[in-house]
Amino acid sequence: MKTYRKSIAIVGCGFVADYYLKTLPFHPGLKLLGVMDRISDRASNFAHYHGISQIYHSLDELLADPQVEIVLNLTNPSSHYAVSQAALAAGKHxxxxxxxxxEMWQAQELANLATEKGLYLASAPCSLLSETAQTVWKALRENQIGTVRLVYAxxxxxxxxxxPYQKWVSESGIPWPYKDEFEVGCTLEHAGYYVTWLTAFFGPAETVTAFSSCLIPDKQTDVPLDVNAPDFSVACIKFASGVVARLTCSIVAPHDHSLRIIxxxxxxxxxxxxxxxxPVYIRRSLNIGRKRLEGVWKQRYxxxxxxxxxxxxxxxxxDFCRGxxxxxxxxxxxRPCRLSTEFSLHNNEIVLAIQNALETGCTYKMTTSFESIEPMSWAK
Structure with a gap:
């Protein structure tokens, strides 16, 4: 395949931006032109730390640069819509x-704008492209565990x-934005890590039955929270393929990022x-006499x-830059992007359906879909 090199510019030099810069060297096809942040000192400090020569002083200045092909939107979630809309309107991927x-209407508007202008629009997370996710997907394509019935994520x-989250700082010295994180909520922040896997593996979702709740309203922060977003959610997702998944997100229950596909x-x-x-593993059960020993034989895949x-x-x-x-x-x-506009839009709808089920519990019928996507070429 021919080599390529595409120019990118970063909007938002906050906590997560360091992770993108640390993994950028793994992707020689990406050329970073410059960075911009609404807080000028933050952009300056970030650029100085990472040796970036170009600092854009406004979003308009960045979007007016004809060399910028892709805008990497790393702003606060509440700014995602406005920044992405401006970038698409300026003809940038x-x-x-x-x-x-x-909001779903915002996401749909962005998707429509990208389609209208023939531009690419995609959303993190990109962990579906990881070696682990691609391996799980390969095992499923090989029918390693037979017909899938249920998923626990x-x-x-x-x-x-x-x-001690107030001591958490990025490599360049940016504090973890705890107020933003608590106000956005763990579902919008983290559900996508598995939602994107599940939709890729099992196809579009048909319905989402969900419940979410804010169990700890004040979070004991030194700065009052303006929004009490859910800190716990649970959803049952029914896919068009017939598979059902239960997804739980919280910043209350003990740490658990496990996935079990049954x-x-x-x-x-x-x-x-x-x-x-x-590591990816497969557990198999054994019948001995009148007993069934569940998952006693464990093997690495x-x-x-x-x-x-x-x-x-x-x-x-x-690898944050892989997407x-x-x-x-x-x-x-x-060619189509694996993290396509339609794929990103569908996953956004699922996550919002879970987030917005605050205290009520509801079954939400999906309105978006996407064409099946391809695994990475090195995972086939």
Missing amino acids: VYSEKPLAM EMDDGLVHQM GDRGILGIHDSWYYGA PLVRKAPKLGYRGAQQM VAEMAEAIAHN
């Missing part, structure tokens, strides 16, 4: 941090408000989706390839 938008992170001939699972090289060492420390080992690189390669070779 957009890769946005999650969620694509805080967990995204629980413990009592975050009791952790089939007629075994259980396919991992322990943590935040590690691109997390080999990764499709070794995950790279990412060169940073933290609660995860994820941007996938988009850039798709643009360069005029």
